[in-house]
Amino acid sequence: MDPPSKRIKTKESDSSVEDLPPQLEELAKVQDLVEKSFDNETEQIMKIKESFAKSRQPLLEQRSAIAKQIPGFWLQVVSSN
Helix, strand or coil: CCCCCEEEECCCCCCCEEEECHHHHHHHHHHHHHHHHHHHHHHHHHHHHHHHHHHHHHHHHHHHHHHHCCCCHHHHHHHHC
């Protein structure tokens, strides 16, 4: 025998209710897992981006030091675009 279905109020009227099949409760649980997975993915992506940014920093500093040695470098760059 199926478990009893849950009842919720619909948006049309606060007094009306609908019977929800038990599958919707299961669907909500799976959706929660999907959202947790997306949250984990986002967290992992941010860690990877931070790692690459950190490893790229010395190169950016080196590039900046070289550009400072070229007279009028940034003026040329800005005026040519």
